[in-house]
Amino acid sequence: MSDAAALRPDDRYRQMISGISSKTFLEGLVLPAIGIFAFLMLWQFAANRIDTSLGQFPGPVQVWEQVQNLADEHQRERQKETEFNQRQEERNAKKLEKNPDAEIKWRDYTGKPTFIDQIRTSLWTVAAGFLIANLIAIPLGIVCGLSAGMYKAMNPIIQVFKPVSPLAWLPLVTMVVSASYTTEDPMFDKSFLNSAITVSLCCLWPTLINTTVGVAGIDRDLVNVSRVMALPWFTHIRKIVIPAAIPMIFTGLRLSLATGWMVLIAAEMLAQNPGLGKFVWDEFQNGSSDSLGRIMVAVLVIGFIGFALDKLMLTLQKRVTWDKNAVLR
Amino acid sequence: MAGKYLDITGVGIEFNTGGTKFRALQNVNLKMEKGEFVSLIGHSGCGKSTVLNIVAGLLRATEGGVALEGREVDEPGPDRAVVFQNHSLMPWLTVYENVELAVNQVFRKTKSRAERREWIEHNLKLVNMDHAMNKLPGEISGGMKQRVGIARCLAMQPKVLLMDEPFGALDALTRAQLQDSLMRIQAELGNTVIMITHDVDEAVLLSDRIVMMTNGPAATIGEILQIDLPRPRDRLELAEDPDFVHLRQQVLEFLYAKHVNPDTKARGEAKPAPLRDASAPAPDDDSPSGGADTQAA
Numbered sequence: 001m002s003d004a005a006a007l008r009p010d011d012r013y014r015q016m017i018s019g020i021s022s023k024t025f026l027e028g029l030v031l032p033a034i035g036i037f038a039f040l041m042l043w044q045f046a047a048n049r050i051d052t053s054l055g056q057f058p059g060p061v062q063v064w065e066q067v068q069n070l071a072d073e074h075q076r077e078r079q080k081e082t083e084f085n086q087r088q089e090e091r092n093a094k095k096l097e098k099n100p101d102a103e104i105k106w107r108d109y110t111g112k113p114t115f116i117d118q119i120r121t122s123l124w125t126v127a128a129g130f131l132i133a134n135l136i137a138i139p140l141g142i143v144c145g146l147s148a149g150m151y152k153a154m155n156p157i158i159q160v161f162k163p164v165s166p167l168a169w170l171p172l173v174t175m176v177v178s179a180s181y182t183t184e185d186p187m188f189d190k191s192f193l194n195s196a197i198t199v200s201l202c203c204l205w206p207t208l209i210n211t212t213v214g215v216a217g218i219d220r221d222l223v224n225v226s227r228v229m230a231l232p233w234f235t236h237i238r239k240i241v242i243p244a245a246i247p248m249i250f251t252g253l254r255l256s257l258a259t260g261w262m263v264l265i266a267a268e269m270l271a272q273n274p275g276l277g278k279f280v281w282d283e284f285q286n287g288s289s290d291s292l293g294r295i296m297v298a299v300l301v302i303g304f305i306g307f308a309l310d311k312l313m314l315t316l317q318k319r320v321t322w323d324k325n326a327v328l329r
Numbered sequence: 330m331a332g333k334y335l336d337i338t339g340v341g342i343e344f345n346t347g348g349t350k351f352r353a354l355q356n357v358n359l360k361m362e363k364g365e366f367v368s369l370i371g372h373s374g375c376g377k378s379t380v381l382n383i384v385a386g387l388l389r390a391t392e393g394g395v396a397l398e399g400r401e402v403d404e405p406g407p408d409r410a411v412v413f414q415n416h417s418l419m420p421w422l423t424v425y426e427n428v429e430l431a432v433n434q435v436f437r438k439t440k441s442r443a444e445r446r447e448w449i450e451h452n453l454k455l456v457n458m459d460h461a462m463n464k465l466p467g468e469i470s471g472g473m474k475q476r477v478g479i480a481r482c483l484a485m486q487p488k489v490l491l492m493d494e495p496f497g498a499l500d501a502l503t504r505a506q507l508q509d510s511l512m513r514i515q516a517e518l519g520n521t522v523i524m525i526t527h528d529v530d531e532a533v534l535l536s537d538r539i540v541m542m543t544n545g546p547a548a549t550i551g552e553i554l555q556i557d558l559p560r561p562r563d564r565l566e567l568a569e570d571p572d573f574v575h576l577r578q579q580v581l582e583f584l585y586a587k588h589v590n591p592d593t594k595a596r597g598e599a600k601p602a603p604l605r606d607a608s609a610p611a612p613d614d615d616s617p618s619g620g621a622d623t624q625a626a
Contacts, residue, residue, distance in 0.1 A: 219417070221413050221415060221417040222417055222419060224387055224405075224411070224413070224417070225411075225413070225417050225419075227386075227387060227405040228385060228387070228405045228406070228407065228409070228410060228411050229407055229430065229431050229434045229435070229485070230404075230405065230406050230407055230434065231430075231434055235434070239419070239422075239430060240419065243419065243421040243422075244419075244421075246421075322420055322421030322465065323420065323421075323467070
């Protein structure tokens, strides 16, 4: 069959692409390196000329020192914790030796959270907020995309709430959470819930809108095929709607996650909820000569994490997308 | 003619586009027998696809109705499978999975898992596509995609196979191959087929009857031409067969003498351009319904 020949140009195209990429590999490495180096020089140059009430603005070298300091602090704190736990265990073991029926108390170590702990908290919070948002936004987006009526009903609400800054929500969220979340043994901290819900409220919109657009834009013929096969609605959604809308859903997810991460830092600063935002604020209030350097470390880490989160989503998108030729960036 | 199998009676349709009413079809009557192959031919915009979509149940007729084996058609279903012009395979499913989606839907209760698997493979073999079962539609050519589209429809064992310009988007050589395949399969399985086409040769070669439609608005059936050429038909032999040439002539006469394409007439061209532009199939949208029926789902 003559059809088979049609495959070949595609292969050639792929070869061409891979040829180019190996050629540009050096450029892909060298050019960014030059860019970074130039930036570091400029930074150092500018930093030397900025004097603040907390001393000179930190250059790359001072910031690197603070990175090491923060890592050391973290290790010291961890060591203290293990020592504390060891002492406690020994004490308890002795108690049990004397009296097997003795009541044993276990106290958790309550040290100051280190920079690494704050990173972890922020990551957990953004993950939770992102998850809550998508559990609402994706199904709702599918419904809005399938039903023009539903879209018309939802549209004013989406348009009004989309541009609202998270920080306007924060006091409301805080009050509602403290009023309604009153269990004896809370599974989550209130501050965690506050931050996560605030993040969700901002993450919701990009996913919702993009999912709606993606679902509404499904090829009419594919919908007709589904109608001819008389697929039940759930199979229709699972086998046709979701795969067709996946690229747009992921566009929304990536925008959401980026927004969510930015919002989270601001929310943590404002509400003094544990996390990287609180770290920045504490350092600012602390006002030691190291503070600016430590804040700069946080700035860079926030940037790198944001970048990494987007890369993560991109990798995930590449895994689930069916269009292997699509250019994703 | 008995024609109890598929019965299109007094079908007309009116579209409501932004307040203005547009009458696309009027009083379309056609009766078909089981195993019959009927082509619908006519100029672009004459409502051929609309007729097909009404039979498929994708559009609802304003008046009149369609009955299949005595039962009224009012919604789409796998007993009236449609082969769309642009193959319409799910790009995220492999060739096998595309057919499987249909087979699982139709034979979920009546066939076991192994039987279904065999049935899918059997249908792909029928269109010579069993070698590419695990490929994605993006990895195969247009002709191969259309083969899979046909296999998907055959696998549903429809009572009527509806084909909406199935080969319109293919190059001439691939089209000829697929026409031959379709003839072979139809001879073997005895499917009842309604096919829309722009191609006069294709219509004469494949059909038992050619239904020629007048130009819209308010298009209807102009003439019906009986094609009594003996089967199996061979395109090379037929090319010089006087009967074939005569039948072909009759269709051309209908299209270019009796019912000139309104666009051509307006431009005042002395001789009409060849009907088919092989390289670029008309961006077909016979039904002015536009996106109307998508949202209805």
